[in-house]
Amino acid sequence: xxxxxxxxxxxxxxxxxxxxxxxxxxxxxxxxxxxxxxxxxxxxxxxxxxxxxxxxxxxxxxxxxxxxxxxxxxxxxxxxxxxxxxxxxxxxxxxxxxxxxxxxxxxxxxxxxxxxxxxxxxxxxxxxxxxxxxxxxxxxxxxxxxxxxx
Amino acid sequence: xxxxxxxxxxxxxxxxxxxxxxxxxxxxxxxxxxxxxxxxxxxxxxxxxxxxxxxxxxxxxxxxxxxxxxxxxxxxxxxxxxxxxxxxxxxxxxxxxxxxxxxxxxxxxxxxxxxxxxxxxxxxxxxxxxxxxxxxxxxxxxxxxxxxxxxxxxxxxxxxxxxxxxxxxxxxxxxxxxxxxxxxxxxxxxxxxxxxxxxxxxxxxxxxxxxxxxxxxxxxxxxxxxxxxxxxxxxxxxxxxxxxxxxxxxxxxxxxxxxxxxxxxxxxxxxxxxxxxxxxxxxxxxxxxxxxxxxxxxxxxxxxxxxxxxxxxxxxxxxxxxxxxxxxxxxxxxxxxxxxxxxxxxxxxxxxxxxxxxxxxxxxxxxxxxxxxxxxxxxxxxxxxxxxxxxxxxxxxxxxxxxxxxxxxxxxxxx
Numbered sequence: 001x002x003x004x005x006x007x008x009x010x011x012x013x014x015x016x017x018x019x020x021x022x023x024x025x026x027x028x029x030x031x032x033x034x035x036x037x038x039x040x041x042x043x044x045x046x047x048x049x050x051x052x053x054x055x056x057x058x059x060x061x062x063x064x065x066x067x068x069x070x071x072x073x074x075x076x077x078x079x080x081x082x083x084x085x086x087x088x089x090x091x092x093x094x095x096x097x098x099x100x101x102x103x104x105x106x107x108x109x110x111x112x113x114x115x116x117x118x119x120x121x122x123x124x125x126x127x128x129x130x131x132x133x134x135x136x137x138x139x140x141x142x143x144x145x146x147x148x149x150x
Numbered sequence: 151x152x153x154x155x156x157x158x159x160x161x162x163x164x165x166x167x168x169x170x171x172x173x174x175x176x177x178x179x180x181x182x183x184x185x186x187x188x189x190x191x192x193x194x195x196x197x198x199x200x201x202x203x204x205x206x207x208x209x210x211x212x213x214x215x216x217x218x219x220x221x222x223x224x225x226x227x228x229x230x231x232x233x234x235x236x237x238x239x240x241x242x243x244x245x246x247x248x249x250x251x252x253x254x255x256x257x258x259x260x261x262x263x264x265x266x267x268x269x270x271x272x273x274x275x276x277x278x279x280x281x282x283x284x285x286x287x288x289x290x291x292x293x294x295x296x297x298x299x300x301x302x303x304x305x306x307x308x309x310x311x312x313x314x315x316x317x318x319x320x321x322x323x324x325x326x327x328x329x330x331x332x333x334x335x336x337x338x339x340x341x342x343x344x345x346x347x348x349x350x351x352x353x354x355x356x357x358x359x360x361x362x363x364x365x366x367x368x369x370x371x372x373x374x375x376x377x378x379x380x381x382x383x384x385x386x387x388x389x390x391x392x393x394x395x396x397x398x399x400x401x402x403x404x405x406x407x408x409x410x411x412x413x414x415x416x417x418x419x420x421x422x423x424x425x426x427x428x429x430x431x432x433x434x435x436x437x438x439x440x441x442x443x444x445x446x447x448x449x450x451x452x453x454x455x456x457x458x459x460x461x462x463x464x465x466x467x468x469x470x471x472x473x474x475x476x477x478x479x480x481x482x483x484x485x486x487x488x489x490x491x492x493x494x495x496x497x498x499x500x501x502x503x504x505x506x507x508x509x510x511x512x513x514x515x516x517x518x519x520x521x522x523x524x525x526x527x528x529x530x531x532x533x534x535x536x537x538x539x540x541x542x543x544x545x546x547x548x549x550x551x552x553x554x555x556x557x558x559x560x561x562x563x564x565x
Contacts, residue, residue: 125504
């Protein structure tokens with residue numbers, strides 16, 4: 001059995017408590033809402049896109065430590081990435097949180113995402129970790145309807 | 151020696167002996183003894199219930215009400231026997247007891263039959279703010295279909311029903327009041343005598359959601375003055391997939407069928423079909439036979455334990471739990487009702503309830519985190535979610551102590 005500290009790593013707790021890139025984004029070109037109806041977690045992700053590149057991303061909302069930390073880390077990581085690169089990063093993140101570090105490819109290049117390596121042992125929490133990513137990708141696709149984890 | 155032996159009496163209520171009748175409570179989860187504090191979601195089942203279902207399948211499995219063969223006679227006898235047991239529990243007549251899938255189905259049945267007959271454009275349905283979604287949404291669907299309006303009855307800061315507001319809101323346009331006996335999210339016990347008296351004063355029919363109330367308080371249906379009472383088997387130590395609707399006979403006889411099918415008809419022809427009398431009219435298709443028999447066994451088991459003794463044990467335990475939780479720095483109760491049964495909702499500092507539930511689960515403690523299918527309650531208290539610990543007849547002080555230890559561990563992680 002995994003230890004609780006695999007899920008609640010120091011970095012996760014820190015990002016959950018003091019989320020980076022938190023607050024509305026002036027001049028956002030894209031935004032979307034994400035909702036986890038099971039727990040009531042609710043995020044809005046904003047992005048400023050120039051050409052195909054995410055120049056900046058921020059988020060607001062309320063959620064558990066895992067969902068806030070995920071949004072915090074994600075909004076930092078996607079800066080400077082194209083929509084295609086964001087999708088590729090998401091695929092690796094998804095593999096990481098559903099199947100574990102073994103499925104997510106080269107651990108070095110996962111960078112900060114590696115702190116979510118414990119999530120796959122907590123199936124009930126995968127949606128918490130994924131909410132920000134689903135919301136960002138919906139924003140980048142310009143979809144109007146709020147994203148739901150259900 | 152002899153005097154001591156003679157003086158020894160069988161205890162009226164034996165918590166350890168009761169607990170021992172629940173096989174699942176002796177298992178471990180995640181390497182720790184199971185501490186089950188999610189009884190409001192579903193109660194665990196005593197051996198008597200498991201045995202009743204096993205016996206049905208192994209010894210008398212057959213369909214009911216049709217066969218003339220021996221097993222069908224046995225199955226029918228025990229299915230109807232369960233109905234009689236449940237009727238006794240509700241102080242009611244068996245023919246006024248309808249087997250349904252659960253509380254949700256019971257409420258939908260009433261909304262779609264009685265509701266469609268009685269509710270029209272411009273009418274109002276009073277629904278309290280503390281209702282479970284299953285006692286809100288069926289009324290919204292009815293209101294949409296009929297051009298009527300669902301009017302919420304507010305609750306106080308303590309999580310009690312605002313009875314004065316009810317008195318203000320009820321009026322000539324009110325066609326029904328839907329109220330829970332016990333709030334699943336807050337543990338509030340509603341003053342049903344008073345509430346039903348107010349409704350009766352305006353000639354308003356009352357549906358009582360007994361999902362959380364029946365297991366802890368029971369219900370004297372005819373004496374209550376209520377028109378409808380619904381509860382679920384699985385929250386009353388019985389199987390999933392079965393529940394009960396009790397209704398006043400005058401309503402049952404006037405209500406049209408809801409679902410059509412076998413067993414609910416008197417005769418079927420393409421020119422004319424006539425319907426069976428209640429309760430069969432409302433039990434289309436093969437019912438949940440084994441589950442109904444299991445629920446009968448659960449009710450009989452709870453009566454043998456003694457509902458009053460069980461309620462006293464649970465009251466004492468709730469008081470102990472409130473005291474123990476209050477000792478935790480940063481813990482805040484969501485809902486401090488005048489009278490509580492079953493559940494305690496709380497927040498632990500600013501730690502999100504999902505994080506709390508994940509961490510205490512790793513200590514073997516099962517609690518519920520979320521909105522508890524009562525989003526209007528969450529909105530009323532300005533929170534997205536709470537942690538809910540809920541108790542049953544088998545719960546113990548040791549369970550509470552384990553919860554408190556696990557909550558301290560949460561505080562260490564988030565220190």
